[in-house]
Amino acid sequence: MRLAIDVHLDYGFPEPADVLLQVEAAAMHDQRIEAEALVIHSDHPIRAIPGEDGIGQRCWARGEQRLVADYHATVAIERPAINLASLSATPVRDLPAETIRYLLPSRYIESDRFEHFVRRQFAGLSGGALALGLADWVRGAIEYSGVAGGGGSALTTFAERRGVCRDYAHLLVALARAAEIPARCVAVYAPGVDPPDFHAVAELWLGGAWHLVDATGMANCGNIARVAIGLDATEIAFMTIFGSAFLYRQTVSVRQLSDTKEQPEEIVR
Structure with a gap:
């Protein structure tokens, strides 16, 4: 089973604020990241840190006036059925x-x-x-x-x-x-x-x-x-804002790929 994941976040900030993002699929024993890219449009440095219990990854960003983030991934799910x-x-x-x-x-x-x-x-x-x-x-x-x-x-x-x-x-x-x-x-x-x-x-x-x-x-x-x-x-929040913000646009698309050869057209590598 393979998933194509596409996320677009577009937020505005009346005052500068630190933002903790948590949108990247976690690499684990039963889910394999085949391709992914997280692009954060910001003039400030981005810093990645581990998620809870070392699962997944969080990312510190800085919101000033506007913060736009795009995440694209292809993930293979290898999870056996359990009774x-x-x-x-x-x-x-x-x-x-x-x-x-x-x-x-x-x-x-x-x-x-x-x-x-x-x-x-x-x-x-x-x-x-x-x-x-x-x-x-x-x-x-x-x-x-x-x-x-x-x-x-x-x-x-x-x-x-x-x-x-x-x-x-x-x-x-x-x-x-x-x-x-x-x-x-x-x-x-x-x-x-x-x-x-x-x-x-x-x-x-x-x-x-x-x-x-x-x-x-x-x-x-x-x-x-x-x-x-x-x-x-x-x-587990996808975004924690240490200040205030307002939403311009947010989309989340998760598509099941029909076979092992299909690749999502919009993936960024």
Whole structure:
């Protein structure tokens, strides 16, 4: 499976501001970067730094009056299909050290507030079967409204029962952590997302590995490309502005290539 990814960002700045971009697909064991180019139109130096847990890359830029960025990539997805229901959970005492932070509450994921709900609603389930039950519940309970939940937190989404992909991911991650399953938020590029945009899913630690789960049901986790991972949406945002800005234009296109020979015409090498 190969994806052609094209992103165009055009923002204006009333006052100079530092900008942290996170738009490049991550090179990982199950997704290979065949070609990519990030072009940032700026008079200031650009500095790249690693993403959370060393996954992906962030880029510091400087916005003065106007900041335009273009990203193009071809990514090969090499992710085998997994029967999630067959995977076992790891007792918390046996979890790898690097997964522990994804077991705890964070700013927008109040997992400790969902422990009673999870125990009551999903009694008798464990491991992958529990994870699928949590994802199915979120998909059925939340309405995709095109408008983010008022507070951006899992608790707000649970109360309002509406939101966008970020809210679905927050709630699923909160429920998984409440069920003692390490879970993190993941920014991805996914074909078929409507409207086309940056997309957010969850990733759960089961059977000794991380597994992608999209509670919105819009993305096939076998053909999406990770950009960044983190505790919640604050760590996976495609753009963090240390100041104020306004949007001129933003487009995200993710296209599945029909065969191994096809190349996107607009790729910049």
